[in-house]
Amino acid sequence: MGSNMKVAIIGAGMSGSLLANKLNEQGVDVTVIEKSRGRGGRMSTKRLSWANCDMGAQYFTFRDCQTKPLLQRWLSEGLISPWPFEPSRIRGGVLLSSFDKEERYVSTPDMNSLAKSLLTDVKIKLNCRVNRVTRDDTDELLPKWFLWDEQGDLIGVYNWIVSTIPAEQAADLFETEPEIYQSIPKRVHSPCWAVTIATKGEVHDDVQGVFGEREVSWLARQTTRPGREGVSSEDDPHYDDIWNIHFSPEFTEQHKDKSAAMIETMAFDWLNQLLIDNDKTEGIVAVEGYCHYWRYARLSLDYEQQVEQQGCNAIVDSSQQVAIIGDWTCGGRVEGAMLSAIKCYEKLLPFITFNKKRITVSEHA
The missing domain is CATH 3.50.50.60 (FAD/NAD(P)-binding domain)
Structure with missing residues:
Protein backbone atom coordinates (compact mmCIF):
# COMPACT_ATOMS: atom_id res chain seq x y z
CA MET A 1 0.00 0.00 0.00
CA GLY A 40 27.51 10.72 -4.41
CA GLY A 41 28.18 14.22 -3.07
CA ARG A 42 31.54 14.20 -1.32
CA MET A 43 31.86 10.49 -2.11
CA SER A 44 32.98 11.92 -5.41
CA THR A 45 34.48 10.26 -8.46
CA LYS A 46 35.72 12.61 -11.14
CA ARG A 47 35.67 11.08 -14.61
CA LEU A 48 38.67 12.42 -16.49
CA SER A 49 40.01 11.47 -19.92
CA TRP A 50 42.89 9.60 -18.34
CA ALA A 51 41.23 7.99 -15.28
CA ASN A 52 38.36 8.00 -12.79
CA CYS A 53 39.65 9.77 -9.70
CA ASP A 54 38.38 9.60 -6.10
CA MET A 55 38.39 13.29 -5.22
CA GLY A 56 36.35 13.23 -2.02
CA ALA A 57 35.95 10.64 0.74
CA GLN A 58 38.75 8.09 0.53
CA TYR A 59 37.21 5.25 2.54
CA PHE A 60 34.54 4.62 5.15
CA THR A 61 34.07 2.57 8.31
CA PHE A 62 31.26 0.74 10.10
CA ARG A 63 32.01 1.31 13.78
CA ASP A 64 28.44 1.82 15.02
CA CYS A 65 26.09 -1.11 15.63
CA GLN A 66 23.38 0.69 13.64
CA THR A 67 25.47 0.60 10.46
CA LYS A 68 26.58 -3.05 10.74
CA PRO A 69 23.52 -4.38 8.82
CA LEU A 70 24.43 -2.06 5.94
CA LEU A 71 27.95 -3.49 5.91
CA GLN A 72 26.72 -7.06 5.59
CA ARG A 73 24.11 -6.17 2.98
CA TRP A 74 26.45 -4.14 0.78
CA LEU A 75 29.24 -6.73 0.99
CA SER A 76 26.85 -9.49 -0.07
CA GLU A 77 25.63 -7.35 -2.97
CA GLY A 78 29.19 -6.60 -4.09
CA LEU A 79 28.72 -2.84 -3.69
CA ILE A 80 31.67 -2.35 -1.35
CA SER A 81 35.01 -4.04 -0.72
CA PRO A 82 37.45 -4.01 2.19
CA TRP A 83 40.63 -1.99 1.65
CA PRO A 84 43.21 -3.80 3.78
CA PHE A 85 46.41 -1.85 4.18
CA GLU A 86 48.78 -0.77 6.91
CA PRO A 87 48.60 3.02 7.08
CA SER A 88 51.61 5.24 7.55
CA ARG A 89 51.94 8.52 9.40
CA ILE A 90 54.27 11.44 8.74
CA ARG A 91 56.23 12.82 11.68
CA GLY A 92 58.81 15.48 10.98
CA GLY A 93 58.87 14.49 7.32
CA VAL A 94 59.52 10.83 8.16
CA LEU A 95 57.14 8.06 7.11
CA LEU A 96 56.37 5.86 10.12
CA SER A 97 54.17 2.82 10.50
CA SER A 98 50.77 3.66 11.97
CA PHE A 99 49.30 0.20 12.31
CA ASP A 100 45.75 0.07 13.60
CA LYS A 101 42.94 -2.46 13.60
CA GLU A 102 40.52 -0.23 11.69
CA GLU A 103 38.48 -1.99 9.01
CA ARG A 104 38.24 0.32 6.00
CA TYR A 105 35.97 -0.07 2.99
CA VAL A 106 35.51 1.52 -0.41
CA SER A 107 32.65 1.54 -2.87
CA THR A 108 33.47 -0.32 -6.08
CA PRO A 109 34.32 0.27 -8.80
CA ASP A 110 34.18 3.98 -7.90
CA MET A 111 33.40 5.87 -4.69
CA ASN A 112 30.11 7.18 -6.09
CA SER A 113 28.97 3.72 -7.24
CA LEU A 114 27.22 3.04 -3.93
CA ALA A 115 25.05 6.17 -4.16
CA LYS A 116 24.20 5.31 -7.77
CA SER A 117 23.05 1.85 -6.71
CA LEU A 118 20.95 3.17 -3.80
CA HIS A 189 33.12 23.01 7.95
CA SER A 190 36.72 23.65 6.95
CA PRO A 191 37.85 23.78 3.29
CA CYS A 192 40.19 21.41 1.46
CA TRP A 193 42.20 21.50 -1.71
CA ALA A 194 42.04 17.96 -3.18
CA VAL A 195 44.53 16.97 -5.86
CA THR A 196 44.83 13.84 -7.97
CA ILE A 197 48.13 13.21 -9.76
CA ALA A 198 49.13 10.45 -12.18
CA THR A 199 52.85 9.65 -12.08
CA LYS A 200 55.51 7.61 -13.85
CA GLY A 201 58.28 5.97 -11.86
CA GLU A 202 58.70 3.09 -9.45
CA VAL A 203 57.54 3.57 -5.85
CA HIS A 204 57.92 1.09 -3.00
CA ASP A 205 54.82 -1.08 -2.55
CA ASP A 206 54.33 -0.24 1.14
CA VAL A 207 53.17 3.32 0.43
CA GLN A 208 49.39 3.10 0.25
CA GLY A 209 47.54 5.35 2.70
CA VAL A 210 49.31 8.05 4.72
CA PHE A 211 48.08 10.36 7.48
CA GLY A 212 49.97 13.61 7.04
CA GLU A 213 50.92 16.67 9.06
CA ARG A 214 50.98 20.43 8.56
CA GLU A 215 50.51 21.00 4.79
CA VAL A 216 48.88 17.68 3.88
CA SER A 217 46.32 15.80 5.95
CA TRP A 218 45.98 12.71 3.74
CA LEU A 219 47.83 10.93 0.95
CA ALA A 220 46.57 7.80 -0.80
CA ARG A 221 47.80 5.65 -3.63
CA GLN A 222 44.51 5.21 -5.46
CA THR A 223 45.82 2.31 -7.54
CA THR A 224 46.06 0.15 -4.38
CA ARG A 225 42.33 0.36 -3.67
CA PRO A 226 40.04 -2.55 -4.65
CA GLY A 227 38.71 -2.09 -8.16
CA ARG A 228 41.29 0.60 -9.01
CA GLU A 229 44.30 -1.64 -9.57
CA GLY A 230 44.39 -1.21 -13.33
CA VAL A 231 46.82 1.32 -14.76
CA SER A 232 47.20 2.62 -18.26
CA SER A 233 47.42 0.30 -21.24
CA GLU A 234 50.60 -1.78 -21.63
CA ASP A 235 50.74 -0.57 -25.23
CA ASP A 236 50.66 3.02 -23.98
CA PRO A 237 52.15 3.07 -20.46
CA HIS A 238 50.85 6.52 -19.67
CA TYR A 239 51.25 6.31 -15.88
CA ASP A 240 52.22 3.88 -13.13
CA ASP A 241 50.29 5.30 -10.18
CA ILE A 242 47.48 7.65 -9.27
CA TRP A 243 47.76 9.61 -6.01
CA ASN A 244 45.08 11.44 -4.02
CA ILE A 245 46.34 14.32 -1.89
CA HIS A 246 44.18 16.30 0.54
CA PHE A 247 45.74 19.48 1.84
CA SER A 248 45.11 20.47 5.45
CA PRO A 249 42.44 23.06 6.36
CA GLU A 250 45.17 25.50 7.44
CA PHE A 251 47.10 25.15 4.19
CA THR A 252 43.92 25.38 2.14
CA GLU A 253 42.79 28.53 3.90
CA GLN A 254 46.19 30.14 3.35
CA HIS A 255 46.21 29.20 -0.36
CA LYS A 256 42.52 29.35 -1.26
CA ASP A 257 43.15 32.06 -3.87
CA LYS A 258 45.91 30.16 -5.67
CA SER A 259 45.25 28.77 -9.14
CA ALA A 260 44.51 25.06 -9.60
CA ALA A 261 47.72 24.72 -11.63
CA MET A 262 49.76 26.17 -8.77
CA ILE A 263 48.15 23.84 -6.22
CA GLU A 264 48.82 20.82 -8.47
CA THR A 265 52.49 21.81 -8.72
CA MET A 266 52.77 22.22 -4.95
CA ALA A 267 51.11 18.84 -4.41
CA PHE A 268 53.48 17.02 -6.77
CA ASP A 269 56.58 18.70 -5.36
CA TRP A 270 55.51 17.71 -1.85
CA LEU A 271 54.77 14.10 -2.91
CA ASN A 272 58.00 13.64 -4.85
CA GLN A 273 60.12 15.08 -2.05
CA LEU A 274 58.40 12.93 0.60
CA LEU A 275 59.01 9.73 -1.38
CA ILE A 276 62.64 10.59 -2.18
CA ASP A 277 63.46 11.64 1.40
CA ASN A 278 62.06 8.34 2.71
CA ASP A 279 63.85 6.17 0.10
CA LYS A 280 60.58 5.09 -1.49
CA THR A 281 61.60 6.15 -5.00
CA GLU A 282 64.49 7.56 -6.96
CA GLY A 283 62.11 10.13 -8.37
CA ILE A 284 58.76 10.27 -10.12
CA VAL A 285 57.36 12.35 -12.95
CA ALA A 286 53.91 13.91 -13.02
CA VAL A 287 52.06 13.14 -16.26
CA GLU A 288 48.50 14.21 -15.40
CA GLY A 289 46.78 16.19 -12.67
CA TYR A 290 43.45 17.49 -11.51
CA CYS A 291 42.51 19.78 -8.63
CA HIS A 292 39.24 20.47 -6.80
CA TYR A 293 38.44 22.98 -4.07
CA TRP A 294 36.03 21.64 -1.45
CA ARG A 295 34.56 24.62 0.38
CA TYR A 296 32.78 22.33 2.87
CA ALA A 297 35.12 19.38 3.23
CA ARG A 298 35.44 18.26 6.83
CA LEU A 299 34.25 19.37 10.23
CA SER A 300 36.16 22.19 11.87
Whole structure:
Protein backbone atom coordinates (compact mmCIF):
# COMPACT_ATOMS: atom_id res chain seq x y z
CA MET A 1 0.00 0.00 0.00
CA GLY A 2 1.57 3.29 -1.05
CA SER A 3 1.68 6.49 0.93
CA ASN A 4 0.41 9.85 -0.28
CA MET A 5 3.22 11.62 1.57
CA LYS A 6 5.55 13.36 -0.89
CA VAL A 7 9.12 13.89 0.31
CA ALA A 8 11.84 16.02 -1.29
CA ILE A 9 15.42 15.15 -0.36
CA ILE A 10 17.91 17.89 -1.18
CA GLY A 11 21.31 16.38 -1.98
CA ALA A 12 22.36 13.02 -3.46
CA GLY A 13 25.26 12.31 -1.13
CA MET A 14 25.36 9.29 1.17
CA SER A 15 22.76 10.55 3.66
CA GLY A 16 20.32 11.58 0.93
CA SER A 17 20.84 8.42 -1.11
CA LEU A 18 20.43 6.05 1.83
CA LEU A 19 17.35 7.81 3.19
CA ALA A 20 15.75 7.95 -0.26
CA ASN A 21 16.40 4.23 -0.74
CA LYS A 22 14.79 3.32 2.59
CA LEU A 23 11.75 5.58 2.04
CA ASN A 24 11.29 4.31 -1.49
CA GLU A 25 11.22 0.73 -0.19
CA GLN A 26 8.29 1.80 2.05
CA GLY A 27 6.36 3.09 -0.95
CA VAL A 28 6.90 6.76 -0.13
CA ASP A 29 6.75 9.18 -3.07
CA VAL A 30 10.31 10.51 -2.75
CA THR A 31 12.30 12.75 -5.07
CA VAL A 32 16.00 13.54 -4.72
CA ILE A 33 17.10 16.96 -5.96
CA GLU A 34 20.81 17.36 -6.68
CA LYS A 35 22.57 20.53 -7.84
CA SER A 36 25.37 18.72 -9.69
CA ARG A 37 25.20 16.28 -12.58
CA GLY A 38 26.23 13.25 -10.55
CA ARG A 39 25.33 11.26 -7.46
CA GLY A 40 27.51 10.72 -4.41
CA GLY A 41 28.18 14.22 -3.07
CA ARG A 42 31.54 14.20 -1.32
CA MET A 43 31.86 10.49 -2.11
CA SER A 44 32.98 11.92 -5.41
CA THR A 45 34.48 10.26 -8.46
CA LYS A 46 35.72 12.61 -11.14
CA ARG A 47 35.67 11.08 -14.61
CA LEU A 48 38.67 12.42 -16.49
CA SER A 49 40.01 11.47 -19.92
CA TRP A 50 42.89 9.60 -18.34
CA ALA A 51 41.23 7.99 -15.28
CA ASN A 52 38.36 8.00 -12.79
CA CYS A 53 39.65 9.77 -9.70
CA ASP A 54 38.38 9.60 -6.10
CA MET A 55 38.39 13.29 -5.22
CA GLY A 56 36.35 13.23 -2.02
CA ALA A 57 35.95 10.64 0.74
CA GLN A 58 38.75 8.09 0.53
CA TYR A 59 37.21 5.25 2.54
CA PHE A 60 34.54 4.62 5.15
CA THR A 61 34.07 2.57 8.31
CA PHE A 62 31.26 0.74 10.10
CA ARG A 63 32.01 1.31 13.78
CA ASP A 64 28.44 1.82 15.02
CA CYS A 65 26.09 -1.11 15.63
CA GLN A 66 23.38 0.69 13.64
CA THR A 67 25.47 0.60 10.46
CA LYS A 68 26.58 -3.05 10.74
CA PRO A 69 23.52 -4.38 8.82
CA LEU A 70 24.43 -2.06 5.94
CA LEU A 71 27.95 -3.49 5.91
CA GLN A 72 26.72 -7.06 5.59
CA ARG A 73 24.11 -6.17 2.98
CA TRP A 74 26.45 -4.14 0.78
CA LEU A 75 29.24 -6.73 0.99
CA SER A 76 26.85 -9.49 -0.07
CA GLU A 77 25.63 -7.35 -2.97
CA GLY A 78 29.19 -6.60 -4.09
CA LEU A 79 28.72 -2.84 -3.69
CA ILE A 80 31.67 -2.35 -1.35
CA SER A 81 35.01 -4.04 -0.72
CA PRO A 82 37.45 -4.01 2.19
CA TRP A 83 40.63 -1.99 1.65
CA PRO A 84 43.21 -3.80 3.78
CA PHE A 85 46.41 -1.85 4.18
CA GLU A 86 48.78 -0.77 6.91
CA PRO A 87 48.60 3.02 7.08
CA SER A 88 51.61 5.24 7.55
CA ARG A 89 51.94 8.52 9.40
CA ILE A 90 54.27 11.44 8.74
CA ARG A 91 56.23 12.82 11.68
CA GLY A 92 58.81 15.48 10.98
CA GLY A 93 58.87 14.49 7.32
CA VAL A 94 59.52 10.83 8.16
CA LEU A 95 57.14 8.06 7.11
CA LEU A 96 56.37 5.86 10.12
CA SER A 97 54.17 2.82 10.50
CA SER A 98 50.77 3.66 11.97
CA PHE A 99 49.30 0.20 12.31
CA ASP A 100 45.75 0.07 13.60
CA LYS A 101 42.94 -2.46 13.60
CA GLU A 102 40.52 -0.23 11.69
CA GLU A 103 38.48 -1.99 9.01
CA ARG A 104 38.24 0.32 6.00
CA TYR A 105 35.97 -0.07 2.99
CA VAL A 106 35.51 1.52 -0.41
CA SER A 107 32.65 1.54 -2.87
CA THR A 108 33.47 -0.32 -6.08
CA PRO A 109 34.32 0.27 -8.80
CA ASP A 110 34.18 3.98 -7.90
CA MET A 111 33.40 5.87 -4.69
CA ASN A 112 30.11 7.18 -6.09
CA SER A 113 28.97 3.72 -7.24
CA LEU A 114 27.22 3.04 -3.93
CA ALA A 115 25.05 6.17 -4.16
CA LYS A 116 24.20 5.31 -7.77
CA SER A 117 23.05 1.85 -6.71
CA LEU A 118 20.95 3.17 -3.80
CA LEU A 119 19.19 5.59 -6.13
CA THR A 120 18.54 3.11 -8.94
CA ASP A 121 14.74 3.10 -8.51
CA VAL A 122 14.37 6.57 -6.98
CA LYS A 123 13.17 9.68 -8.81
CA ILE A 124 15.99 12.19 -9.08
CA LYS A 125 16.42 15.65 -10.54
CA LEU A 126 20.06 16.33 -11.44
CA ASN A 127 21.59 19.71 -12.31
CA CYS A 128 18.84 21.29 -10.23
CA ARG A 129 19.74 23.68 -7.41
CA VAL A 130 17.06 24.52 -4.82
CA ASN A 131 17.38 28.27 -4.36
CA ARG A 132 14.32 29.05 -2.25
CA VAL A 133 11.56 27.34 -0.26
CA THR A 134 8.10 28.63 0.64
CA ARG A 135 5.35 27.09 2.72
CA ASP A 136 1.55 26.67 2.55
CA ASP A 137 -0.17 25.54 5.77
CA THR A 138 -3.73 25.42 4.44
CA ASP A 139 -3.97 21.67 5.10
CA GLU A 140 -2.94 21.19 8.74
CA LEU A 141 -2.42 17.44 8.26
CA LEU A 142 -0.39 17.73 5.08
CA PRO A 143 1.16 21.19 4.77
CA LYS A 144 2.95 21.86 1.51
CA TRP A 145 6.46 23.04 0.76
CA PHE A 146 7.17 24.72 -2.59
CA LEU A 147 10.71 24.38 -3.91
CA TRP A 148 12.07 26.94 -6.40
CA ASP A 149 15.18 26.90 -8.59
CA GLU A 150 17.65 29.68 -9.39
CA GLN A 151 15.52 30.91 -12.30
CA GLY A 152 12.50 31.28 -10.03
CA ASP A 153 10.76 28.27 -11.58
CA LEU A 154 8.83 25.81 -9.43
CA ILE A 155 10.68 22.52 -8.93
CA GLY A 156 7.83 20.77 -7.12
CA VAL A 157 5.43 20.70 -4.19
CA TYR A 158 6.12 18.34 -1.27
CA ASN A 159 4.83 17.55 2.21
CA TRP A 160 8.26 17.02 3.78
CA ILE A 161 11.66 18.53 2.98
CA VAL A 162 14.83 16.74 4.04
CA SER A 163 18.02 18.76 3.64
CA THR A 164 21.22 16.72 3.49
CA ILE A 165 23.50 19.52 2.28
CA PRO A 166 26.25 21.17 4.39
CA ALA A 167 24.99 23.21 7.33
CA GLU A 168 26.13 26.51 5.86
CA GLN A 169 24.13 25.90 2.67
CA ALA A 170 21.11 24.64 4.60
CA ALA A 171 21.12 27.83 6.71
CA ASP A 172 21.08 29.94 3.54
CA LEU A 173 18.20 27.91 2.14
CA PHE A 174 15.99 28.35 5.22
CA GLU A 175 16.92 31.95 5.93
CA THR A 176 13.28 33.03 5.49
CA GLU A 177 12.05 30.38 7.97
CA PRO A 178 13.21 31.78 11.36
CA GLU A 179 12.51 28.72 13.54
CA ILE A 180 14.38 26.39 11.22
CA TYR A 181 17.15 28.86 10.44
CA GLN A 182 17.95 29.45 14.11
CA SER A 183 18.33 25.71 14.75
CA ILE A 184 21.04 25.25 12.09
CA PRO A 185 24.68 25.92 13.07
CA LYS A 186 26.35 28.47 10.80
CA ARG A 187 30.08 27.61 11.01
CA VAL A 188 30.65 23.89 10.71
CA HIS A 189 33.12 23.01 7.95
CA SER A 190 36.72 23.65 6.95
CA PRO A 191 37.85 23.78 3.29
CA CYS A 192 40.19 21.41 1.46
CA TRP A 193 42.20 21.50 -1.71
CA ALA A 194 42.04 17.96 -3.18
CA VAL A 195 44.53 16.97 -5.86
CA THR A 196 44.83 13.84 -7.97
CA ILE A 197 48.13 13.21 -9.76
CA ALA A 198 49.13 10.45 -12.18
CA THR A 199 52.85 9.65 -12.08
CA LYS A 200 55.51 7.61 -13.85
CA GLY A 201 58.28 5.97 -11.86
CA GLU A 202 58.70 3.09 -9.45
CA VAL A 203 57.54 3.57 -5.85
CA HIS A 204 57.92 1.09 -3.00
CA ASP A 205 54.82 -1.08 -2.55
CA ASP A 206 54.33 -0.24 1.14
CA VAL A 207 53.17 3.32 0.43
CA GLN A 208 49.39 3.10 0.25
CA GLY A 209 47.54 5.35 2.70
CA VAL A 210 49.31 8.05 4.72
CA PHE A 211 48.08 10.36 7.48
CA GLY A 212 49.97 13.61 7.04
CA GLU A 213 50.92 16.67 9.06
CA ARG A 214 50.98 20.43 8.56
CA GLU A 215 50.51 21.00 4.79
CA VAL A 216 48.88 17.68 3.88
CA SER A 217 46.32 15.80 5.95
CA TRP A 218 45.98 12.71 3.74
CA LEU A 219 47.83 10.93 0.95
CA ALA A 220 46.57 7.80 -0.80
CA ARG A 221 47.80 5.65 -3.63
CA GLN A 222 44.51 5.21 -5.46
CA THR A 223 45.82 2.31 -7.54
CA THR A 224 46.06 0.15 -4.38
CA ARG A 225 42.33 0.36 -3.67
CA PRO A 226 40.04 -2.55 -4.65
CA GLY A 227 38.71 -2.09 -8.16
CA ARG A 228 41.29 0.60 -9.01
CA GLU A 229 44.30 -1.64 -9.57
CA GLY A 230 44.39 -1.21 -13.33
CA VAL A 231 46.82 1.32 -14.76
CA SER A 232 47.20 2.62 -18.26
CA SER A 233 47.42 0.30 -21.24
CA GLU A 234 50.60 -1.78 -21.63
CA ASP A 235 50.74 -0.57 -25.23
CA ASP A 236 50.66 3.02 -23.98
CA PRO A 237 52.15 3.07 -20.46
CA HIS A 238 50.85 6.52 -19.67
CA TYR A 239 51.25 6.31 -15.88
CA ASP A 240 52.22 3.88 -13.13
CA ASP A 241 50.29 5.30 -10.18
CA ILE A 242 47.48 7.65 -9.27
CA TRP A 243 47.76 9.61 -6.01
CA ASN A 244 45.08 11.44 -4.02
CA ILE A 245 46.34 14.32 -1.89
CA HIS A 246 44.18 16.30 0.54
CA PHE A 247 45.74 19.48 1.84
CA SER A 248 45.11 20.47 5.45
CA PRO A 249 42.44 23.06 6.36
CA GLU A 250 45.17 25.50 7.44
CA PHE A 251 47.10 25.15 4.19
CA THR A 252 43.92 25.38 2.14
CA GLU A 253 42.79 28.53 3.90
CA GLN A 254 46.19 30.14 3.35
CA HIS A 255 46.21 29.20 -0.36
CA LYS A 256 42.52 29.35 -1.26
CA ASP A 257 43.15 32.06 -3.87
CA LYS A 258 45.91 30.16 -5.67
CA SER A 259 45.25 28.77 -9.14
CA ALA A 260 44.51 25.06 -9.60
CA ALA A 261 47.72 24.72 -11.63
CA MET A 262 49.76 26.17 -8.77
CA ILE A 263 48.15 23.84 -6.22
CA GLU A 264 48.82 20.82 -8.47
CA THR A 265 52.49 21.81 -8.72
CA MET A 266 52.77 22.22 -4.95
CA ALA A 267 51.11 18.84 -4.41
CA PHE A 268 53.48 17.02 -6.77
CA ASP A 269 56.58 18.70 -5.36
CA TRP A 270 55.51 17.71 -1.85
CA LEU A 271 54.77 14.10 -2.91
CA ASN A 272 58.00 13.64 -4.85
CA GLN A 273 60.12 15.08 -2.05
CA LEU A 274 58.40 12.93 0.60
CA LEU A 275 59.01 9.73 -1.38
CA ILE A 276 62.64 10.59 -2.18
CA ASP A 277 63.46 11.64 1.40
CA ASN A 278 62.06 8.34 2.71
CA ASP A 279 63.85 6.17 0.10
CA LYS A 280 60.58 5.09 -1.49
CA THR A 281 61.60 6.15 -5.00
CA GLU A 282 64.49 7.56 -6.96
CA GLY A 283 62.11 10.13 -8.37
CA ILE A 284 58.76 10.27 -10.12
CA VAL A 285 57.36 12.35 -12.95
CA ALA A 286 53.91 13.91 -13.02
CA VAL A 287 52.06 13.14 -16.26
CA GLU A 288 48.50 14.21 -15.40
CA GLY A 289 46.78 16.19 -12.67
CA TYR A 290 43.45 17.49 -11.51
CA CYS A 291 42.51 19.78 -8.63
CA HIS A 292 39.24 20.47 -6.80
CA TYR A 293 38.44 22.98 -4.07
CA TRP A 294 36.03 21.64 -1.45
CA ARG A 295 34.56 24.62 0.38
CA TYR A 296 32.78 22.33 2.87
CA ALA A 297 35.12 19.38 3.23
CA ARG A 298 35.44 18.26 6.83
CA LEU A 299 34.25 19.37 10.23
CA SER A 300 36.16 22.19 11.87
CA LEU A 301 37.94 21.17 15.07
CA ASP A 302 35.68 23.32 17.25
CA TYR A 303 32.48 21.90 15.78
CA GLU A 304 33.79 18.33 15.89
CA GLN A 305 34.43 18.69 19.62
CA GLN A 306 30.95 20.14 20.08
CA VAL A 307 29.31 17.15 18.39
CA GLU A 308 31.42 14.73 20.45
CA GLN A 309 30.05 16.35 23.61
CA GLN A 310 26.41 16.72 22.49
CA GLY A 311 25.98 13.69 20.26
CA CYS A 312 23.98 13.56 17.04
CA ASN A 313 22.17 16.84 16.38
CA ALA A 314 20.11 15.90 13.32
CA ILE A 315 16.87 17.90 13.22
CA VAL A 316 13.53 16.25 12.48
CA ASP A 317 10.72 18.76 13.08
CA SER A 318 7.30 17.12 12.69
CA SER A 319 5.44 20.40 13.22
CA GLN A 320 7.19 22.01 10.26
CA GLN A 321 7.71 18.72 8.40
CA VAL A 322 11.35 19.46 7.84
CA ALA A 323 14.48 17.41 8.53
CA ILE A 324 18.05 18.71 8.53
CA ILE A 325 20.55 15.85 8.37
CA GLY A 326 23.95 14.99 6.90
CA ASP A 327 27.29 13.65 8.03
CA TRP A 328 27.97 16.87 9.94
CA THR A 329 25.05 16.16 12.31
CA CYS A 330 26.58 12.86 13.45
CA GLY A 331 30.28 13.60 13.81
CA GLY A 332 31.32 13.80 10.17
CA ARG A 333 32.73 10.98 8.04
CA VAL A 334 30.74 8.79 5.64
CA GLU A 335 29.44 6.72 8.54
CA GLY A 336 28.06 9.90 10.10
CA ALA A 337 26.03 10.40 6.92
CA MET A 338 24.70 6.85 7.19
CA LEU A 339 23.75 7.35 10.84
CA SER A 340 21.94 10.60 10.13
CA ALA A 341 19.88 8.88 7.42
CA ILE A 342 19.02 5.96 9.72
CA LYS A 343 17.97 8.26 12.56
CA CYS A 344 15.87 10.41 10.23
CA TYR A 345 14.17 7.34 8.74
CA GLU A 346 13.25 6.04 12.20
CA LYS A 347 11.66 9.39 13.10
CA LEU A 348 9.76 9.54 9.80
CA LEU A 349 8.30 6.02 10.14
CA PRO A 350 5.29 7.11 12.28
CA PHE A 351 4.31 9.64 9.61
CA ILE A 352 4.66 7.05 6.86
CA THR A 353 2.43 4.68 8.83
CA PHE A 354 -0.08 7.45 9.53
CA ASN A 355 -0.37 8.35 5.87
CA LYS A 356 -0.77 4.71 4.85
CA LYS A 357 -3.66 4.39 7.32
CA ARG A 358 -5.12 7.67 6.13
CA ILE A 359 -5.16 6.61 2.48
CA THR A 360 -6.65 3.22 3.42
CA VAL A 361 -9.51 4.89 5.33
CA SER A 362 -10.09 7.23 2.43
CA GLU A 363 -10.33 4.34 -0.03
CA HIS A 364 -13.03 2.63 2.07
CA ALA A 365 -14.99 5.77 3.02
